[in-house]
Amino acid sequence: GRLSSAFPWSPLPPGCSGHFRAMGLKSDPNEGPLRTFIKGFLTGFIEAIVCYPTEFVKTQLQLQSKSNPEFKGIMDCAKKTVAANGFMGLYRGAAPLIIGSSGKQAARWTGYKTMSAHLTDDKGNLTMINRSFAGACGGFTEAVFAVTPIETLKTRVTDDMRRGTKNYTGSLDAFMKILKNEGPSGLYRGVVPTIAKQSTNQAIRFPTQFYFMQLACGDDKEKMANPIYNGLAGAVAGGVSVLATMPQDTIKTRMQGEQAKELYKGTMDCAMQIMKNEGPMFFYAGTWPRMIRVSLDVGITFLIFPLLSKYM
Secondary structure, three states, rough: OOHOOOOOOOOOOOOOHHHHHHHOOOOOOOOOOHHHHHHHHHHHHHHHHHHHHHHHHHHHHHOOOOOOOOOOOHHHHHHHHHHHHHHHHOOOHHHHHHHHHHHHHHHHHHHHHHHHHOOOOOOOOOHHHHHHHHHHHHHHHHHHHHHHHHHHHHHHHHHHHHOOOOOOHHHHHHHHHHHHHHHHHHHHOHHHHHHHHHHHHHHHEEEHHHHHHHHHHHHOOOHOOOOHHHHHHHHHHHHHHHHHHHHHHHHHHOOOOOOHHHHHHOOHHHHHHHHHOOOOOHOOOOHHHHHHHHHHHHHHHHHHHHHHHHHH
């Protein structure tokens, strides 16, 4: 594939190198998992620090009642949060997301690489459909091994602060109390919509980023080697994926809230109640802050990984 020249320092086969090398998954046997983990951790850490406030605001907007909303929109939520809890209030519940970024990256790209290896033809090419399917597999692995427990902690801590119930002093306290009172399954509330969201996310992002890189750069190898272009293509891919996965994300957030056990019997019941009580447009509550965060997230990932891979 033409994207194989996007990262000229990569020895990967055509059709795969753009994505594997961009994500630090070089097939060089001398690299090993440790360097991949370090690069994943650093990229995830930077992305989470930059993007978490928008994730916090999105979660607050999704958790509030439509009939009696606490916030008028993105800026109102941010202003009220800072006024009540200071600037660091926008980082409440951030610890598990920041710490878990390395695990999420590792799970995602290991799943993607493993499946891609089975789907790549003898010439090293990977079709768009196979790239999308491999992405979905990566989304499944990250949902099960990292995203669901991480986002459950984030949502529970955020919801606790929003409701003023003060059940948790922070993410670690929430982790210990959930394990003690609800067992490991308490960390896996909303796993079904999370799998649906993450699988759809990655099934869209990989081929979309690939397509926009080809569209923007054509056969210009200098442009394709530029991390800025890769980051911009990643940002577009992230934005596209948001529009396709907002309903799953809203359901997931509700299922992970503090009152979920009392309010919903399961994933479908949650979806039906939102549709009945708040209407179909509520599935897209928090779209703008999530689109900003995800575009930054994916853009930063495609920007930072090539740079780390070049110098590490």
